[in-house]
Amino acid sequence: MIKTIAAGLAAALAITSVASAAAISGAGATFPAPIYNKWAETYKAKTNNQLNYQAIGSGGGIKQIEANTVDFGASDKPLQPADLEKNGLVQFPTVIGGVVPVVNLPGYKPGQIRITGRVLADIYLGLIKKWNDPVLQSWNPGVRLPNLPITVVHRSDGSGTTFLFTSYLSMVDPKWQAGPGASDAVNWPVGQGGKGNDGVAAFVRQTVGSIGYVEYFYAKQSNLTYLTMQNRAGRWLEPTAPAFAAGAAGADWTKAPGFYLLLLNQPSPTAWPITGATFILMHTRQTNPQAGKEVLTFYDWAYKNGDAEASQLDYVPLPASVKALVRKLVWPKIDGPNGKPVYP
Amino acid sequence: MSDTARTVAGRAFTVADTHPGRRISPRGSAFDYAFQALCFAAATALLASLGGVLISLAIGGWPVLSKFGFGFLTGKTWDPVRDIYGAAGPIVDTIITSLLALMLSLPIAGGVAFFLTELCPSFLRRPIGTAVELLAGIPSIVYGMWGLFVFAPVFAAKIEIPLMGMAPPGSIWETLLSGIPNGSGILSASIILAIMILPFMAATLRELLNTVPPQVRESAYGLGATTAEVVMKVTLPYVRRGAVGAVMLGLGRALGETMAVTFIIGNSHDFPKGLFDSGATIASTIANEFNEASGLQASALIALGLVLFVLTFLVLALARLLLRNPEG
Numbered sequence: 001m002i003k004t005i006a007a008g009l010a011a012a013l014a015i016t017s018v019a020s021a022a023a024i025s026g027a028g029a030t031f032p033a034p035i036y037n038k039w040a041e042t043y044k045a046k047t048n049n050q051l052n053y054q055a056i057g058s059g060g061g062i063k064q065i066e067a068n069t070v071d072f073g074a075s076d077k078p079l080q081p082a083d084l085e086k087n088g089l090v091q092f093p094t095v096i097g098g099v100v101p102v103v104n105l106p107g108y109k110p111g112q113i114r115i116t117g118r119v120l121a122d123i124y125l126g127l128i129k130k131w132n133d134p135v136l137q138s139w140n141p142g143v144r145l146p147n148l149p150i151t152v153v154h155r156s157d158g159s160g161t162t163f164l165f166t167s168y169l170s171m172v173d174p175k176w177q178a179g180p181g182a183s184d185a186v187n188w189p190v191g192q193g194g195k196g197n198d199g200v201a202a203f204v205r206q207t208v209g210s211i212g213y214v215e216y217f218y219a220k221q222s223n224l225t226y227l228t229m230q231n232r233a234g235r236w237l238e239p240t241a242p243a244f245a246a247g248a249a250g251a252d253w254t255k256a257p258g259f260y261l262l263l264l265n266q267p268s269p270t271a272w273p274i275t276g277a278t279f280i281l282m283h284t285r286q287t288n289p290q291a292g293k294e295v296l297t298f299y300d301w302a303y304k305n306g307d308a309e310a311s312q313l314d315y316v317p318l319p320a321s322v323k324a325l326v327r328k329l330v331w332p333k334i335d336g337p338n339g340k341p342v343y344p
Numbered sequence: 345m346s347d348t349a350r351t352v353a354g355r356a357f358t359v360a361d362t363h364p365g366r367r368i369s370p371r372g373s374a375f376d377y378a379f380q381a382l383c384f385a386a387a388t389a390l391l392a393s394l395g396g397v398l399i400s401l402a403i404g405g406w407p408v409l410s411k412f413g414f415g416f417l418t419g420k421t422w423d424p425v426r427d428i429y430g431a432a433g434p435i436v437d438t439i440i441t442s443l444l445a446l447m448l449s450l451p452i453a454g455g456v457a458f459f460l461t462e463l464c465p466s467f468l469r470r471p472i473g474t475a476v477e478l479l480a481g482i483p484s485i486v487y488g489m490w491g492l493f494v495f496a497p498v499f500a501a502k503i504e505i506p507l508m509g510m511a512p513p514g515s516i517w518e519t520l521l522s523g524i525p526n527g528s529g530i531l532s533a534s535i536i537l538a539i540m541i542l543p544f545m546a547a548t549l550r551e552l553l554n555t556v557p558p559q560v561r562e563s564a565y566g567l568g569a570t571t572a573e574v575v576m577k578v579t580l581p582y583v584r585r586g587a588v589g590a591v592m593l594g595l596g597r598a599l600g601e602t603m604a605v606t607f608i609i610g611n612s613h614d615f616p617k618g619l620f621d622s623g624a625t626i627a628s629t630i631a632n633e634f635n636e637a638s639g640l641q642a643s644a645l646i647a648l649g650l651v652l653f654v655l656t657f658l659v660l661a662l663a664r665l666l667l668r669n670p671e672g
Contacts, residue, residue: 057635156611158636181425193611207526
């Protein structure tokens with residue numbers, strides 16, 4: 001009796017494992033999870049192939065792909081070439097995002113107040129304490145800024161958003177680089193921390209005179225008052241989808257070893273200064289070439305057909321030039337056990 | 345009656361005598377052994393997993409504990425970029441918020457329990473009791489969201505800003521009430537915590553008060569005691585030991601509460617200057633940073649977990665100590 005059950009169970013298990021062979025799994029960053037899941041849904045409707053993505057955070061995604069428990073990992077920050085080399089990984093970008101400073105100043109329109117990277121750093125260092133500070137006022141000649149204390153709001157959880165924001169501040173301000181520095185989580189000199197984009201937005205909404213930073217798609221969907229920023233070329237820009245795309249298109253990906261490229265502070269005159277891409281991590285030597293091929297088939301499909309859905313969810317699609325480079329430079333490096341590329 | 349007893353005893357004796365070396369087992373004894381074994385296994389599994397948790401926390405936290413030693417407990421800097429970790433801020437904030445929460449919720453929990461057992465008309469007893477138990481079932485993330493989006497704006501407008509305006513400049517009140525008046529901070533977190541631990545304490549206290557024999561209570565009333573006197577002098581002393589246990593359960597929950605606090609406390613690792621200032625508890629720090637942490641930072645977070653473990657253990661030990669000297 002028990003033997004029969006065991007045999008039946010084994011048979012059932014065998015069947016499920018065969019049936020799920022087409023399913024590919026990934027884990028990592030929370031920022032691109034909505035678009036990966038949307039793409040997976042459409043892809044399944046078209047091809048009947050399943051992709052499971054678990055949004056466990058970039059750190060978790062890196063750990064999982066290093067341990068080879070998933071077919072691909074996802075991270076909001078690129079891995080250093082040395083780390084890629086050490087773990088036998090390659091990376092490629094999928095969609096673009098970025099960070100937008102937002103404020104709560106009643107009576108001021110979105111984009112009406114201008115800010116530079118250095119002023120932003122001084123505010124987050126606690127050196128500029130009032131909105132009508134002479135330095136801030138000098139960048140806003142046509143606007144009378146209020147005599148209000150500035151309340152600084154930052155992310156409390158470790159996040160790719162904070163990594164981009166603090167990396168940018170480190171680039172433009174030596175004081176910031178020598179002080180808090182750049183990471184997923186830093187030792188903030190001033191201010192209070194909200195959990196997630198929601199938490200930051202809630203504190204900003206509830207505090208007159210506050211400043212915070214959120215993901216672009218979140219700023220767009222939540223109607224917060226964003227600031228106009230000066231980019232590296234000296235132009236004043238509002239955070240718009242083309243400004244983020246310009247940050248990615250203007251970057252020289254061919255000169256970035258391992259595609260390690262932060263899109264921050266790009267020289268292009270139309271590029272938003274705090275731009276970043278989110279990345280997929282894969283092993284160069286696939287132990288299961290079929291799964292590797294499925295993953296690349298999926299992202300090739302998403303590159304070709306996924307831009308409209310990405311824009312609907314307020315992500316910025318990759319420029320065609322970058323997609324072509326990924327196809328040419330990254331994907332051929334992903335081999336099966338026989339040393340031949342798994343895709344196409 | 346005594347005849348029957350003697351006969352039964354005699355019969356048993358005879359049976360045992362005719363089959364020496366063979367024990368008589370009552371019917372169903374096999375099940376009883378299994379039951380005992382299962383209970384023993386459950387208890388030892390609990391102990392073993394507790395030990396396992398302690399050991400793995402110690403191993404995971406060792407890199408940080410060995411690097412910073414006692415400085416991990418006293419250091420005020422928490423800098424993931426330079427890998428400097430001092431947990432004094434989160435430890436102090438955890439203790440402050442938990443004690444404040446206890447102070448806020450204990451009188452209310454006591455009031456609910458006394459009302460339900462002494463004063464409540466019997467038709468109301470069941471609905472109120474059920475409502476208290478339902479409160480205990482609300483997930484903590486809901487309290488966090490409610491705290492951030494509903495409670496905080498009202499608290500800021502109605503309590504924080506008026507109070508800050510009333511504080512005389514230069515006085516201790518001004519320091520105590522300093523902070524960012526947007527409804528987040530130490531006091532807000534304590535109030536949310538108080539609401540969260542209230543149902544536990546109220547339900548446990550009510551059960552305890554129900555264990556007071558009606559004769560005791562009725563005798564006190566019969567001697568002419570008022571309700572307040574009965575509660576203070578008769579029923580409360582009767583359940584004193586259990587009541588301390590209930591309070592400690594509440595405190596234990598407050599110490600370890602994570603999500604709700606993370607949303608509302610403001611998450612700053614510095615020492616809070618006032619009641620409305622931002623802070624960070626041990627649990628909120630772990631919840632915030634563990635996802636993306638690696639290396640020494642992950643170790644520091646695990647070491648924080650160990651500190652919380654020890655803190656909770658100390659609270660329970662203190663409760664035991666209080667119970668051991670009833671006169672003290």
